Amino acid sequence: MAKAPTVYDVAERAGVSIATVSFAFRRPEKVKESTRELVLTAARELGYVPSASARGLAHGRTRALGLLAFEYLLESADQPANSGASQPDSAPLVDPDSDEDFRHFPLYVDEVQRGVELECWRRGYALMVGGRGHANTETVLADIAGRVDGLAIFPNTVPAEVLRRIAWRIPVVEMSCKSDQDEINHVTVDNVGGMRALTEHLIVEHRLRNLAFVGDTAGSDQAERFQGFRAAVRAAGLRIPRKAIAHPGGVIRYADVIVGDLLARRALPEAFVCATDQEALALMDALARVGVRVPGDVAVTGFDGIAAGRIVRPILTTVRQPMELMGRAAVDILIDQLDRPDQPPVSRQLPVRIALQESCGCQPK
Amino acid sequence: MAKAPTVYDVAERAGVSIATVSFAFRRPEKVKESTRELVLTAARELGYVPSASARGLAHGRTRALGLLAFEYLLESADQPANSGASQPDSAPLVDPDSDEDFRHFPLYVDEVQRGVELECWRRGYALMVGGRGHANTETVLADIAGRVDGLAIFPNTVPAEVLRRIAWRIPVVEMSCKSDQDEINHVTVDNVGGMRALTEHLIVEHRLRNLAFVGDTAGSDQAERFQGFRAAVRAAGLRIPRKAIAHPGGVIRYADVIVGDLLARRALPEAFVCATDQEALALMDALARVGVRVPGDVAVTGFDGIAAGRIVRPILTTVRQPMELMGRAAVDILIDQLDRPDQPPVSRQLPVRIALQESCGCQPK
DNA sequence: GTTTGAGAGCTATGCGCTTAGATAGCTGGT
DNA sequence: ACCAGCTATCTAAGCGCATAGCTCTCAAAC
Numbered sequence: 001m002a003k004a005p006t007v008y009d010v011a012e013r014a015g016v017s018i019a020t021v022s023f024a025f026r027r028p029e030k031v032k033e034s035t036r037e038l039v040l041t042a043a044r045e046l047g048y049v050p051s052a053s054a055r056g057l058a059h060g061r062t063r064a065l066g067l068l069a070f071e072y073l074l075e076s077a078d079q080p081a082n083s084g085a086s087q088p089d090s091a092p093l094v095d096p097d098s099d100e101d102f103r104h105f106p107l108y109v110d111e112v113q114r115g116v117e118l119e120c121w122r123r124g125y126a127l128m129v130g131g132r133g134h135a136n137t138e139t140v141l142a143d144i145a146g147r148v149d150g151l152a153i154f155p156n157t158v159p160a161e162v163l164r165r166i167a168w169r170i171p172v173v174e175m176s177c178k179s180d181q182d183e184i185n186h187v188t189v190d191n192v193g194g195m196r197a198l199t200e201h202l203i204v205e206h207r208l209r210n211l212a213f214v215g216d217t218a219g220s221d222q223a224e225r226f227q228g229f230r231a232a233v234r235a236a237g238l239r240i241p242r243k244a245i246a247h248p249g250g251v252i253r254y255a256d257v258i259v260g261d262l263l264a265r266r267a268l269p270e271a272f273v274c275a276t277d278q279e280a281l282a283l284m285d286a287l288a289r290v291g292v293r294v295p296g297d298v299a300v301t302g303f304d305g306i307a308a309g310r311i312v313r314p315i316l317t318t319v320r321q322p323m324e325l326m327g328r329a330a331v332d333i334l335i336d337q338l339d340r341p342d343q344p345p346v347s348r349q350l351p352v353r354i355a356l357q358e359s360c361g362c363q364p365k
Numbered sequence: 366m367a368k369a370p371t372v373y374d375v376a377e378r379a380g381v382s383i384a385t386v387s388f389a390f391r392r393p394e395k396v397k398e399s400t401r402e403l404v405l406t407a408a409r410e411l412g413y414v415p416s417a418s419a420r421g422l423a424h425g426r427t428r429a430l431g432l433l434a435f436e437y438l439l440e441s442a443d444q445p446a447n448s449g450a451s452q453p454d455s456a457p458l459v460d461p462d463s464d465e466d467f468r469h470f471p472l473y474v475d476e477v478q479r480g481v482e483l484e485c486w487r488r489g490y491a492l493m494v495g496g497r498g499h500a501n502t503e504t505v506l507a508d509i510a511g512r513v514d515g516l517a518i519f520p521n522t523v524p525a526e527v528l529r530r531i532a533w534r535i536p537v538v539e540m541s542c543k544s545d546q547d548e549i550n551h552v553t554v555d556n557v558g559g560m561r562a563l564t565e566h567l568i569v570e571h572r573l574r575n576l577a578f579v580g581d582t583a584g585s586d587q588a589e590r591f592q593g594f595r596a597a598v599r600a601a602g603l604r605i606p607r608k609a610i611a612h613p614g615g616v617i618r619y620a621d622v623i624v625g626d627l628l629a630r631r632a633l634p635e636a637f638v639c640a641t642d643q644e645a646l647a648l649m650d651a652l653a654r655v656g657v658r659v660p661g662d663v664a665v666t667g668f669d670g671i672a673a674g675r676i677v678r679p680i681l682t683t684v685r686q687p688m689e690l691m692g693r694a695a696v697d698i699l700i701d702q703l704d705r706p707d708q709p710p711v712s713r714q715l716p717v718r719i720a721l722q723e724s725c726g727c728q729p730k
Numbered sequence: 731g732t733t734t735g736a737g738a739g740c741t742a743t744g745c746g747c748t749t750a751g752a753t754a755g756c757t758g759g760t
Numbered sequence: 761a762c763c764a765g766c767t768a769t770c771t772a773a774g775c776g777c778a779t780a781g782c783t784c785t786c787a788a789a790c
Contacts, residue, residue: 058749059747059775147491418776
């Protein structure tokens with residue numbers, strides 16, 4: 001790799017000062033047309049590419065936003081780059097059926113991330129995505145935060161304390177509902193309303209009486225969904241479950257245990273209303289393994305609207321979040337705060353949609 | 366936003382020099398444990414976050430890689446951030462069936478991108494993703510290139526000339542088959558072998574004789590697939606189609622026209638072997654609209670293995686690329702070149718797998 | 731008692747760019 | 761002939777960090 005040419009090289013070649021070179025790129029109107037041509041030509045000939053580091057340092061702005069990705073699946077993230085590449089010349093293998101891949105991607109966060117990307121580009125920003133990798137979250141976060149003008153993060157990925165320190169310097173937007181009073185921006189969806197409407201559907205249309213809520217309710221979004229569920233159950237005059245069905249190790253990993261336990265206690269409800277699609281899918285798998293039919297024996301619903309829910313049979317009934325829109329809204333808020341600093345933190349709520357499919361007993365199409 | 370504290374602020378507070386602050390972070394072994402504590406405490410209290418711009422400038426390395434995203438769908442990318450967010454308090458709408466979203470995401474490139482991300486993080490790099498937005502490709506590319514230590518790009522997104530200039534400064538890897546002799550790295554899949562195997566399947570298992578290849582064959586990957594198709598057809602002693610079925614405006618957009626034309630000429634083949642999944646899906650839609658049944662009247666196959674192919678009925682038979690792996694391999698190559706400069710360009714080919722599903726006439730499961 | 735050498739920390743410089751303010755070259759009015 | 765008012769360009773001062781090379785301290789070695 002040759003040493004990269006700098007403004008100095010371009011300036012020398014074009015016979016102007018470095019200031020003119022800089023202006024030729026950033027303030028075309030401040031430079032006479034002819035000299036601008038001169039500079040640009042010299043730059044092209046030398047293969048000059050301005051250093052964003054230097055610009056960021058001098059200007060104080062990087063024109064990049066950051067996103068701390070949510071790493072839901074560290075196991076898979078740890079696979080080395082060359083696994084599977086061992087037999088480059090072997091005959092192609094026939095692989096009749098595998099939807100396993102789509103169980104892991106794209107998830108909720110991936111679609112939100114896409115929204116973040118698209119909006120960043122539309123607004124002329126670059127996007128820096130960071131992930132945990134092997135380092136601890138705080139290190140990675142600082143790494144990203146040091147490179148960008150604003151930061152978007154997924155819920156429950158960063159300690160509030162750390163977040164506050166960063167929000168003190170650059171705008172930060174969290175893509176989840178607001179927890180307590182914080183000085184961070186938020187993009188949320190209508191968790192309560194969505195889950196309430198879905199639950200009402202089960203009660204009114206499918207005449208189900210014995211509904212169970214499944215999922216970890218620690219996250220604030222999940223808690224809101226549980227709240228929406230209870231509101232619907234209460235409004236229908238049904239018995240309100242004290243608590244959600246869950247497992248300390250996570251519903252997804254221990255779906256079999258949960259199902260086995262309910263079966264043993266002959267306590268299978270008429271419907272499993274799950275806090276997330278992923279939990280619903282894991283539960284449907286577990287139910288299938290022990291021969292419980294969905295939706296015949298029991299209805300199952302999710303929340304999010306991930307692609308995997310459309311691939312499985314029965315298709316998952318769920319509440320679809322406007323994921324791309326959430327990402328876009330987050331970026332919109334960040335850029336807004338950059339353009340007009342010292343604004344109070346914003347909280348923007350987006351609507352959701354109910355997607356009635358097969359797993360609740362509906363016959364779509 | 367308060368002004369961000371710098372090494373100077375931290376140094377002053379900790380009562381040391383800025384060099385010590387810097388060392389405390391980057392070369393922990395060079396400062397005494399106690400002073401390191403002192404510095405880190407001061408840093409934490411001030412909310413110090415090192416500026417990556419400054420570090421990049423001083424050190425010459427950014428520890429970030431770049432990816433120029435492929436923007437297959439500029440229309441959708443142009444939607445503003447607040448569309449749809451207008452009625453935040455309205456009741457959730459019921460939306461019985463919509464898989465439209467998954468027609469656009471995730472596509473082939475999105476899954477590759479995910480591989481790039483995961484591998485970057487695993488290796489301790491951040492990833493800068495750039496997209497066209499409104500600016501022209503060259504501008505955006507320079508913007509990204511100026512920020513990173515290495516660059517990954519999708520095929521046919523950047524003029525070779527521009528690429529060469531950048532590759533002269535930082536390692537570049539293109540995720541497609543190598544076109545001519547160029548000095549950039551490549552990650553490829555076995556386009557020829559995969560398409561040949563799939564075509565053979567149609568000929569041998571389904572006893573089809575009249576096969577048509579559909580798709581733009583300008584891209585080098587697509588050309589290889591066409592080549593694999595012809596090889597299989599020739600080996601079976603069948604008539605080799607002179608050229609692929611295509612349309613100047615793109616198969617995807619003009620699938621209806623193509624189908625209408627074939628129908629009018631009564632020239633419907635027994636199988637449409639498409640160069641990409643997206644083209645296959647567009648074709649299947651067009652066929653459905655005019656009442657041609659798949660796979661009853663005609664078989665259809667794709668290439669890529671995108672999620673949307675699993676969502677439609679019939680499920681699309683296709684050749685699955687190891688997309689995540691491609692992304693990982695690209696990063697692997699880049700980091701390798703960074704660690705050991707002045708190596709010759711690499712080209713790594715990955716194997717593919719045939720996914721036999723419903724659209725070719727198979728009965729999976 | 732003097733010398734050596736190994737820490738431990740500091741000084742000083744430069745990375746490549748932006749930009750405020752200085753300067754030089756014109757035009758046109760008086 | 762002189763000055764005001766432009767315009768086009770330049771000079772110079774950082775931006776925040778990394779690091780080579782230096783200084784200082786103190787203990788071990790002679």
